[in-house]
Amino acid sequence: MSQLIDGKAAAARVLAEVKAEVERLHAQDVEPALAVVLVGDDPASHVYVRNKVLRAGEVGIRSLEYRLPAEASADEVLEVVAALNADPAVHGILVQLPLPKHIDEVRVLEAIDPGKDVDGFHSENVGGLSQGRNVLTPCTPAGCMRLLHDTLGDLSGKHAVVVGRSNIVGKPMAALLLAANCSISVVHSRSVEPEKLCRLADIVIAAVGRPRLIDAGWIKPGAVVIDVGINRIEEDGRSRLVGDVDFAAVQQVTAAITPVPGGVGPMTIAMLMHNTVLAARQQTGQAIQEAR
Ligand SMILES: NC(=O)C1=CN([C@@H]2O[C@H](COP(=O)(O)OP(=O)(O)OC[C@H]3O[C@@H](n4cnc5c(N)ncnc54)[C@H](OP(=O)(O)O)[C@@H]3O)[C@@H](O)[C@H]2O)C=CC1
């Protein structure tokens, strides 16, 4: 029987740690605060942002929401980011992606103060991750690492295959697995017979955005599978959320697997809260030391 990796329970453990750390910061008169910037009216983005704000409240993190219309210019978004960078009461800044097509995402992400970049998408943090420096790390891959450590303990020597090479999931995921002493392969849309490479893996991370692409033929018996995919599909006349992995088939062969929903998604939000507290501690550490 395959183990079901419970992302909600793991997220609750991270959030309990975060809450305790927030209380320590409150006792030092630091109120960790996260600003979320949302441009346009994509319904899925609104749901994510609402969940983030709710979770923040539960652990005592102050959250601020900045909503701009879909027609907002890049300069208007950059103005909001500049104001948040300059505000010492704001410790974390998240600009919800995707941005409307007319706005250059890279330009906006690069404008965020790297110390407040709780998504870990700024090039300074990306570079730091690849060099093994202690920087803010992208939330989804960081959440996957927690789930893997909880399930397998030490990952040294494991062969991990990451399916997908996006800047927000696939690439930072590969960097974190390498840092944890895995051997890594990254497969993508130009890979020849990706399923053959995938079948060699002890660990599979699916971050493709294709509903149920990965079936049992891609998986070595006894592998651990982490499904990052979040795909809303219509099936049997209703709307449902499915991953990039064909869960029913793949769980027959795995040692452990994450479900969708209830797997990586809740961990992403928990790691965002974790990063906000880290950022608050780093920004105020100096002030706390001086007050002593
Ligand atoms: N749970 C969570 O917290 C989060 C979930 N997600 C979900 O994760 C999934 C991936 O997101 P994201 O990384 O942003 O997606 P992107 O669309 O940015 O990247 C998808 C990647 O998959 C590759 N790919 C596409 N088709 C195939 C194929 N047939 N075989 C192999 N590789 C393929 C693409 O290759 P190429 O580069 O060649 O185009 C690309 O590298 C989505 O379902 C998204 O909703 C995303 C963020 C957070």
Ligand SMILES: Nc1nc(=O)c2c([nH]1)NC[C@@H]1CN(c3ccc(C(=O)N[C@@H](CCC(=O)O)C(=O)O)cc3)C=[N+]21
């Ligand atoms: N700057 C930025 N940072 C992000 O981290 C970011 C982003 N933009 N844009 C969109 C993606 C997607 N993402 C998710 C977070 C939580 C769930 C989540 O909690 N999912 C629940 C289900 C939620 C539901 O029912 O819809 C679950 O999987 O159990 C999903 C997806 C963060 N992203």
